Amino acid sequence: MLENLRVSASIVAPFLIYMLIGIGLRKAGVLTDELASRINGLLFKVLFPANIFNSVYKSDVSSIFKSPIAPYAFCGTLAMVFFMTRIAKKLSPDAGTQGAIVHAGFRANVMLFALPIAQGIFGSEVTEVLVILTVVMMVNNFSAVPIMEHYSRKLRVQRGEETGDSKTDYKELFIHLFKTPILDAVVIGFIWSLLRIPMPALGNTVINGLAGCVIPLAFMAMGAKLDFAKLKANSRIAFIVVLIKLVIAPAVFIILPIAAGWSERSIVALITAFGSPSAIVSYTMCENYDCNGELAAEIVTISSALALFTLFLWIFCFKQLGIIS
Numbered sequence: 001m002l003e004n005l006r007v008s009a010s011i012v013a014p015f016l017i018y019m020l021i022g023i024g025l026r027k028a029g030v031l032t033d034e035l036a037s038r039i040n041g042l043l044f045k046v047l048f049p050a051n052i053f054n055s056v057y058k059s060d061v062s063s064i065f066k067s068p069i070a071p072y073a074f075c076g077t078l079a080m081v082f083f084m085t086r087i088a089k090k091l092s093p094d095a096g097t098q099g100a101i102v103h104a105g106f107r108a109n110v111m112l113f114a115l116p117i118a119q120g121i122f123g124s125e126v127t128e129v130l131v132i133l134t135v136v137m138m139v140n141n142f143s144a145v146p147i148m149e150h151y152s153r154k155l156r157v158q159r160g161e162e163t164g165d166s167k168t169d170y171k172e173l174f175i176h177l178f179k180t181p182i183l184d185a186v187v188i189g190f191i192w193s194l195l196r197i198p199m200p201a202l203g204n205t206v207i208n209g210l211a212g213c214v215i216p217l218a219f220m221a222m223g224a225k226l227d228f229a230k231l232k233a234n235s236r237i238a239f240i241v242v243l244i245k246l247v248i249a250p251a252v253f254i255i256l257p258i259a260a261g262w263s264e265r266s267i268v269a270l271i272t273a274f275g276s277p278s279a280i281v282s283y284t285m286c287e288n289y290d291c292n293g294e295l296a297a298e299i300v301t302i303s304s305a306l307a308l309f310t311l312f313l314w315i316f317c318f319k320q321l322g323i324i325s
Contacts, residue, residue, distance in 0.1 A: 012315065084106045144285065
């Protein structure tokens with residue numbers, strides 16, 4: 001037990017330290033909110049794609065197509081969206097608050113948070129993890145705009161305002177999704193692996209170097225973006241959503257994989273995908289769609305602060321039960 005405790009702590013502790021460094025740098029005025037946002041942009045446009053490509057192209061991806069992990073992740077994410085819409089109605093009658101509950105409740109920091117955790121456990125051999133995270137990310141991106149459009153219209157109706165006839169352009173949304181650098185990196189990596197294209201030594205060195213920057217930068221930027229001053233009037237609802245997000249959802253979605261004897265990488269991927277904190281973009285989208293941005297900010301802050309501790313407990317329990325080695 002003590003050994004499993006030590007190993008679990010050694011996996012999570014570096015990420016916590018990076019976040020604390022980010023918080024310290026923000027307080028010192030070195031890592032401002034604007035700079036943290038720019039770092040996040042660099043991560044998603046350059047460093048994460050390099051990291052993902054580096055993991056995928058080295059792996060044997062042909063075996064992934066024989067696994068049920070992709071459809072399971074797809075169905076699980078949709079189920080999470082539906083479940084959060086039911087919960088939102090029970091927690092608040094206000095459409096703007098409902099929109100914040102749903103969006104911050106189902107949309108997770110899968111690439112910014114889940115991927116580094118999985119790599120901390122398994123190293124670069126995380127192809128199964130990437131399949132799950134990519135599916136979750138696609139569902140998140142496809143469903144986010146229609147969901148926010150729905151609650152924005154509902155809010156205008158509640159206020160007695162004109163709703164107009166604005167419709168979501170799904171074709172444009174689809175094209176935009178496949179222009180996402182992270183998804184492009186997955187596709188290129190899969191093709192590279194399937195065709196067994198050799199990688200020049202120089203290219204391998206550069207990609208490894210870019211991939212190595214991801215974990216410290218990602219968690220320092222996340223720490224710098226945490227704002228505990230935003231924990232105000234919506235704490236009760238925020239803590240309920242965070243409890244669902246970090247504890248209840250991952251517990252539900254790993255029952256079948258464990259019973260079916262899926263690989264430890266698949267189980268860890270599901271835990272990190274469904275147990276990751278709310279995406280920071282949830283706050284921005286809620287503000288843009290006139291929903292409850294303050295509540296979204298609270299959910300993001302609380303879930304980001306607690307997620308490392310809940311994931312530590314998940315990893316420790318799995319090690320105790322022999323589910324992961």
